Amino acid sequence: MNVLITGGAGYIGSHIALSLLQKNHRVIVLDNLCNSSPLALTRVEALSGKKMTFHQGDIRRRADLNLVFSHQPIDAVIHMAGLKSVNESLQKPVKYYQNNIAGTLMLLETMKQHQVKKLIFSSSATVYGIPVKIPLCENCDTGNTTNPYGASKYMVEKIMGEVVDAQPELAITALRYFNPAGAHPSGQLGEHPEGIPNNLLPYLFQVANGLRSHLPVFGDDYATPDGTGVRDYIHVMDLAEGHIQALNHLKPGYRHYNLGTGQGYSVLEIVQMFEQVSGRRVPLDMRPRRPGDVAICLSDPGQAKKELGWQATRGLEDMLRDAWRWHTQNPQGYVAQPAGSEI
Numbered sequence: 213m214n215v216l217i218t219g220g221a222g223y224i225g226s227h228i229a230l231s232l233l234q235k236n237h238r239v240i241v242l243d244n245l246c247n248s249s250p251l252a253l254t255r256v257e258a259l260s261g262k263k264m265t266f267h268q269g270d271i272r273r274r275a276d277l278n279l280v281f282s283h284q285p286i287d288a289v290i291h292m293a294g295l296k297s298v299n300e301s302l303q304k305p306v307k308y309y310q311n312n313i314a315g316t317l318m319l320l321e322t323m324k325q326h327q328v329k330k331l332i333f334s335s336s337a338t339v340y341g342i343p344v345k346i347p348l349c350e351n352c353d354t355g356n357t358t359n360p361y362g363a364s365k366y367m368v369e370k371i372m373g374e375v376v377d378a379q380p381e382l383a384i385t386a387l388r389y390f391n392p393a394g395a396h397p398s399g400q401l402g403e404h405p406e407g408i409p410n411n412l413l414p415y416l417f418q419v420a421n422g423l424r425s426h427l428p429v430f431g432d433d434y435a436t437p438d439g440t441g442v443r444d445y446i447h448v449m450d451l452a453e454g455h456i457q458a459l460n461h462l463k464p465g466y467r468h469y470n471l472g473t474g475q476g477y478s479v480l481e482i483v484q485m486f487e488q489v490s491g492r493r494v495p496l497d498m499r500p501r502r503p504g505d506v507a508i509c510l511s512d513p514g515q516a517k518k519e520l521g522w523q524a525t526r527g528l529e530d531m532l533r534d535a536w537r538w539h540t541q542n543p544q545g546y547v548a549q550p551a552g553s554e555i
């Protein structure tokens with residue numbers, strides 16, 4: 213298949229691009245590089261030994277999309293392009309709705325114009341908002357979101373359902389990721405957030421590296437076994453494989469699936485496992501709860517197993533080991549190597 217990945221230069225998209233190339237699909241990437249580096253794609257090509265097509269452009273621009281869809285036939289789209297910072301979305305909601313919703317509308321229009329019928333969308337467990345039931349299954353309530361980022365994912369899912377109602381020949385699957393973590397085991401692909409990390413693992417790695425003195429632990433009085441927040445971390449390679457399975461099972465209609473492991477870990481369990489894996493110590497700074505956080509966010513991944521034949525196979529130790537390898541080998545993220553050196 214010719215698969216277009218919007219946002220394919222990003223953290224998750226680059227891992228999906230690699231998995232697709234390894235399965236002999238042709239990969240086309242459209243990315244405006246607002247939060248990524250083209251070096252990720254160079255590394256994907258080196259790891260796979262295959263070429264892909266890269267278009268630098270923006271999903272909000274009709275001309276950019278038309279150029280990509282006219283350049284070669286597209287059989288399916290994996291739509292990853294989006295902004296993802298919860299904090300930033302609270303400060304700049306219009307930017308988030310513009311990018312994540314208006315960009316998606318432009319993509320849907322272009323797909324219709326070019327008669328492309330298959331789409332996989334990067335959604336998020338954030339659509340469940342404050343969980344009313346744990347573990348979260350696909351028929352749990354959505355929409356009770358707590359920030360513009362989450363609302364944008366919820367609204368896009370809703371729009372996609374309505375578009376499929378109007379065009380039943382479309383096959384759209386939304387994948388609700390829980391907490392993506394880890395990196396490619398080669399240490400060549402991974403996540404490198406700019407500035408002060410918001411998420412637990414990037415922050416923890418910077419403390420372990422000596423870049424920051426302490427890991428803030430946001431709340432130790434939750435109703436969890438050790439009082440700290442529990443999350444369902446999922447290895448980015450498991451996520452990538454989930455997309456391949458979703459692609460293989462696409463059929464007309466709108467569907468959504470959780471991509472998680474179903475296993476939760478607390479902040480303190482993560483720190484403990486990381487110290488074992490890395491041999492580094494992570495000094496902690498106990499802080500009050502972070503506004504907007506929930507005690508536990510955990511998936512029931514049963515539906516993806518049943519209908520897509522997919523389940524996560526990697527555990528927390530793999531996620532931490534692989535992400536730490538990436539982090540130690542690429543402390544500055546994607547940086548051009550001197551001429552002649554290996555990537």
Ligand code: NAD
Binds near residue numbers: 245272390
């Ligand atoms: P990322 O920022 O690394 O990747 C997103 C990519 O989209 C980047 O390469 C960015 O340059 C590109 N992009 C953004 N706006 C664009 C636009 N208007 N036009 C073209 N390209 C654009 O993030 P990621 O972690 O790889 O996330 C990928 C997707 O998965 C996002 O939609 C995100 O909301 C979703 N998601 C991520 C997480 C997570 O915790 N990482 C969890 C759930 C869902």
Ligand code: WQD
Binds near residue numbers: 296298336443
């Ligand atoms: C995990 C746990 C924190 C940082 C976010 C988004 C969500 C999704 C994934 C995209 C919590 C605690 C964190 C720190 C800490 N993204 N923590 N110290 O909040 O579950 O999910 O990323 O869709 O939408 O909200 O992930 O990694 O920020 O936090 O104690 O420095 O770690 O309180 O319990 P979260 P996280």
